Amino acid sequence: MAGGGVWLRGAAAGLVLSLCLVVSCRAGKLLVIPADGSHWTGMKPLVEELGRRGNQVVVVIPEVSGSLGPSEHTITLTYPVPYTRTQLQTIQRANLDTIMASDTSNDISRMWSYYQTLTVLRNYTRNNCDSLLSNQDMMQTLREQAFDLMLTDPFLPCGSIIADSFNIPAVYFLRGIPCGLDDRAAQCPTPPSYVPRFHSGNTDDMDFLGRLKNMMMYSLESYLCTLMFARFDKLTSRYLEKDITYRELLGDGAIWLLRYDYSFEYPKPRMPNMVNIGGINCGKRAPLPPDLQEFVDESGEDGFVVFTLGSLVSQMPEERAKQFFDAFSRIPQRVVWRYTGVVPENAPANVRVMKWLPQNDLLGHPKVKAFITHGGTHGIYEGICNGVPMVMLPLFGDQDDNVHRMAVRGVGEVLSVFDVTSDKLVEALNKVINDKSYKEKMLKLSTVHKDRPIEPLDLAVFWTEFVMRHGGANHLRPAAHDLNWIQYHSLDVFALLLTIVLTVVMVTVKCCKVCFRKCCGMIWTMKMKSE
Amino acid sequence: MAGGGVWLRGAAAGLVLSLCLVVSCRAGKLLVIPADGSHWTGMKPLVEELGRRGNQVVVVIPEVSGSLGPSEHTITLTYPVPYTRTQLQTIQRANLDTIMASDTSNDISRMWSYYQTLTVLRNYTRNNCDSLLSNQDMMQTLREQAFDLMLTDPFLPCGSIIADSFNIPAVYFLRGIPCGLDDRAAQCPTPPSYVPRFHSGNTDDMDFLGRLKNMMMYSLESYLCTLMFARFDKLTSRYLEKDITYRELLGDGAIWLLRYDYSFEYPKPRMPNMVNIGGINCGKRAPLPPDLQEFVDESGEDGFVVFTLGSLVSQMPEERAKQFFDAFSRIPQRVVWRYTGVVPENAPANVRVMKWLPQNDLLGHPKVKAFITHGGTHGIYEGICNGVPMVMLPLFGDQDDNVHRMAVRGVGEVLSVFDVTSDKLVEALNKVINDKSYKEKMLKLSTVHKDRPIEPLDLAVFWTEFVMRHGGANHLRPAAHDLNWIQYHSLDVFALLLTIVLTVVMVTVKCCKVCFRKCCGMIWTMKMKSE
Incomplete structure (x- = not known):
């Protein structure tokens, strides 16, 4: 039992699950298959809110995972996987090493490293899905529940496959899928003349060379993605016993809940069944733990800086960490840093290192002056939401592009984590803290971001429940799905x-x-x- | 003085206007330039609501018009035009005659007749705009008010021209502009392979010949529109003294409030600054006048039928009207008909003819069984909103396509008003009233239409006020506007x-x-x- 939720282990939990669902008589029955890591951070508030509003929510997760776990107002069901926690951590560590060792000096190399990493992750999620799909007891138990809806993250394929197999509508929750598979699947036009491709280093304002590069990146990523999603295609057609690609399967999704907002993303065409819920993770704020509250309250006029490199990276090579400690000793602000590595003996007194920190709660504190971040979308939205200028150190994936978007808006500075020095850090921090234009621009962006007719969480709940009420959202499905290329x-x-x-x-x-x-x-x- | 509104005549009203605006100190200052006819029916609730919520709303209309007039919580200002009410009515009558005499047997002919009619209307609106733009006193008075926003219907060009001249953002309110100029101006993709063109007779599900015809209609309408908007282009570049087309000028609009909803329209791509507010005119319902209430209350189990051919057509040739009276004498339902023509002596007792009828209030009555309509968008949305099956008699413009959309959804029957007979009418009415599938499908459509996270009127008010709060909506403007074809x-x-x-x-x-x-x-x- 976790919070208001139920936590059931293994397939034997089927009977208990049936009892749980039969006993209660609520609004709708949802099956949730989330993705691991920061993906779950975004989806969890929605899942909990759906449960809180009276829906029966069953979350199915692997027995071994990085961040997945129990949630409130839900029933969580786990299934066995053919790897241990140590093996998973080894994969994550190897991926991190690939990233850290990669040559980031040019876009092609960065893109290649990204797709290498993703391929490893994709194989892991594919095996993960295979474990679930081939678990006949679990599948039978789930099928018998006659769910109204599948809420899933299409970063992993099993949600869509199960939705098709159970003949229930699917709602997707995501920021995007590599190589723009989401736009392709939803039949959403993305003209490469002004929609910058990931890793192109472009904004939406491109000259001829920029557009040429964008077009080439578009072609290259199409090719890489065909390779990358080949195993998903195989799994899909094997399990569903029909000739269908993963992209085609995704096209059947009723609603795409996209962590998308134009205070951060570039404007581009959307489809009627795409719903923007960017900033969904910034809605709630909790009080800080007393000792942390005291630490930041007493930071004086200089205030404090929040520093985290995301859920995956909590440490770094000792030599590099020293640069950070050194930089922090040279600024008047206090620093709250999520760090589990070695702390040098002469660590400055203004630095508080923590194994985990309440990022959004800290960023909402009136004395926060800057946010040092790796540029993950959650962090960026929390930065925008709270109006905090940023120093950004992108690591991998979409982070390069994310930070680029913030930098061109003049709300932050970008440094490379691979060759960062204390001088560069101090210079960047002083810039974003003392040059008022960063704060002003960020506050303007924040005002636009938060000025919306309906809160993202309410919108996500509405559309999920809409699909349950009407058995889909067919009136939003474009006829383009019935046409070939x-x-x-x-x-x-x-x-x-x-x-x-x-x-x-x-x-x-x-x-x-x-x-x-x-x-x-x-x-x-x-x-x-x-x- | 009209309701809670102020009504000022002529340019001399400038001083009074200044006093009115100076005395009050409210949320935002809006200049509204609406279009005549049913366009005003849609926009009026928004304008009044904006006034009611504390904004200063100045509506500028010609001294002579069809439907334009005072509105509540606003200041209405009129300007002289070089035609009389009689001349305007002559134009309208001539247009109606062209429509009634047109050969509607094939799509090209219908399209040609439509564009002929539109060209007359466009010349009228262009002259109208010219009168306003060349009225230096009025323009000076308006310029001095330093409005925050222009709310206009881009069916007529002066709103956008004045917005550009006054350097204020524009919000557009519309269902669409002929030849899809709205999509072209907003840089919104509309692939002709599945987005049916007007007058093509296509749905979004087209075979090869359908797609071929769609492509040809697309090319033809592009050509016709170049001709049709040439005078708007001239007016725009002459008044703004720069080389700019009307389409380019429209592209500067901050927000497009589109009377669009997928219970009625086919799903297609949208741009971030397009906001769907279809069904905005169905929000409020007022009590019926006592005698009318009694007439419909006492219609017994058979209920009653509502019949209107829109704001422009309140009569028809006597011979044709007889067919309707004859048909109505053969059905058990009572009929409420907006009709100002000759009533035959032996008119059946179950028919109540009226000069004007409260359409939405009648359609909301529990005893209404069917709605005979010309297929204007207001009527169709009111039919959907109240879940009333329809018998549709399209006359001109977009009505052919509108009724086609309803017919393929199985919620109504289509007849031609040009060769309608009492037999056909009785058959169609009996079909939509007695075959339960029409009502069931309409109720399903109605449920989907009304199941929305926020009411269209609130959404329209929100985005209009958003543009005033932020001086535009630049973060929603796609970079496509900076590219040539x-x-x-x-x-x-x-x-x-x-x-x-x-x-x-x-x-x-x-x-x-x-x-x-x-x-x-x-x-x-x-x-x-x-x-």
């Missing part, structure tokens, strides 16, 4: 029109030639006769 | 890539040829030597 782009129509035009031109030219010849012939004969 | 479609990028590929291929072929010749030459020489 050639039909969608009207290439067959153009081909016919071109054929007609060419035929008309050719026939006209032929006729002209024949007429010309006849005329010439007649003139020739007349000339001959006159001679 | 070639750049947007990446044709320059493709041209370069194609050139590179062709050069590589040609060089490779050339090299191969040279090598081949050399090899052949060597073999030849060797052969010769060996011989």
Whole structure:
């Protein structure tokens, strides 16, 4: 039992699950298959809120995971996986090493490293899904519950596969899928002339070379993604016993809940079943633990700085950490740092290191002056929401692009974590804290972000419950899903029109030639006769 | 004085206007330039609500118009126009005659008639705008008020022109502009492979011939629109003294409030600054006048039918009207009909003809059984909102397409008003009233339509006030506006890539040829030597 939630281990929990669901008689029955890591951080508030509002929420997670765990107002069910916690940590560590060792000097190399990392992660999630799908007891138990809806993160494929197999509508919760598979699956146009591709280093304002690069990145990522999602495609068609790709399966999703907001993202076309819920993780704030509250309250006029590199990275090589400690000793602000590595003996007194920190609660404190972040979307939204200027040290994945978006808006400075020095750190921190333009721009962005007709969490709950009430959202499904690539782009129509035009031109030219010849012939004969 | 509103005539009202605005100190200052006819029916509730919520709302309308007039909680200002009410009515009558006389048997002819009518209307609105823009006293008075925002219907050009001239953001209120100028101006993709063009007779599910026709209609309407908007382009560039088309000017709009909802429209891509507020006119319901209440209350189990052909058409040729009276005498329902023509002596007792009828209030009555409508969007939304099956008699404009959308959803029957007979009418009415599937499908559509996270009127007010609070909505403006047609479609990028590929291929072929010749030459020489 966790909070107001129920926590059941293993497939044998099926009977208990049935009892739990039969006893209660509530609004709707949801099956939730979340993704691990920071993905769960975003989805958890929605899952808990759905449970709190009276829905029956069953969350299915692997027995071994990074961040997944019990949640309130839900029933959590675990299934066995063919790896131990140590093995999982080894994979994560290896991935981190790949990232840290990667050459980040150019976009192609960064993209390659990203896709290498992702392929490892994808194989892990695929195996994970395989464990669930082949767990016949668990699948049977779930099938019997006759859920109304699947709420899932399409970063891993089992949610969509199970939704199709159980014949229930799916609602997706995500920021995006690598290589823009979300836009492709939802039939959403993303013109490469002004929608910057990830890892291109572009903004939405591109010159000719920028657009050329964007187009090439688009083609390259299409190719890489075909490789990367091949195993998902296989799993999908094998389990569903039909010839279908993962992209096609995703296209059946009723609603896409996207952690998307234009205070952070570039404006681009959307589809009717895409709902923007960017900033969903910034809604609630809790009081700080007393000792931490005291530490930040007493930071004086200089205030304090929050520093975290996300849920995956809580330490760094000792030499690099020293640069940070050194930098912090040279600024008047106090620092709250999520860090589990070695603390040097002469660590400055203004630094408080913690194994975990309440990021959003700290960023909401009136004395916070700056936020040192790796540029994950959760952190960035919390920074925007609380109006805190940032010093950003991107590590991998979408973080490079995220921080670039913030930097061009003038609300933060970017440093490379791979060659950071205490001088660079001090300079960047002093800049974002003392140059008022960073704070002003961030406050403006924050005001726009928070000025919305309905809170993201309420919107996400509404659309999830809408799909349950109506058994889907078919009226929002574009007919583009019924067309193939050639039909969608009207290439067959153009081909016919071109054929007609060419035929008309050719026939006209032929006729002209024949007429010309006849005329010439007649003139020739007349000339001959006159001679 | 009208309701809670102020009504000022002529340019001399400038001083009074200044006093009115100075005395009050409210939320925001809006200038409203609405379009005539049913366009005003849609916009009026928003304008009044904005006034009611404490904004200063100044509505500027011509002294002579069809439906424009005072509204509550606003200041209405009129300007002189170079035509009389009689002349305006003559134009409207002539337009109606063109419509009634038009051959509606094929799509091209219908489209042509539509564009003929529109061109007349456009010339009228253009002259209208010219009168306002050249009224220097009025323009000076308005400019001095330093409005925060222009709320306008882009069906007529003066709102956008004045917004640009006054350097204030514009919010557009519309259902759509002919030839999809709204989508083009907002840079919204509308793939002709699945977004049916008006007058094509297509749904979003098209076979090859449907898509071919759609593409051809798309090209034809592009051409017709270039002709139709040429005078708007001239007016725009003349008044603003810069080289700009009306489409480009429209692209500067901050927010597009679209009377759009997917219970009625086909799903297609949208842009971030497009806000769907379809069904905005169905929010409020007032009690019926006592005699009308009695008439419908006492309609017994058979209930009653509501019949109106919209704000423009309140009568019809006597012979045709007889067909309706005859049909109504053969059904058990009572009929409430907006009709100002000749009533035959033997008119059936179950028919109540009225000069004007409270359409939405009647459609909300529990005993209403069917709605005979011309298929204007207001009527259709009110029908959907109240869940009333329809018999539809489209007259002109978008009505053909509107009724087609309803018919394919199985919530109504379509008849041609040009060759309607009492038999056809009775058959259609009996069908939609007695075949329960019409009512069931309509109720389902109604449930989906009304199941929304926020009411359309509140959403429209929110976004209008948002633009005032932030001086625009720049964060929603796509960068596509900064690209020309070639750049947007990446044709320059493709041209370069194609050139590179062709050069590589040609060089490779050339090299191969040279090598081949050399090899052949060597073999030849060797052969010769060996011989």
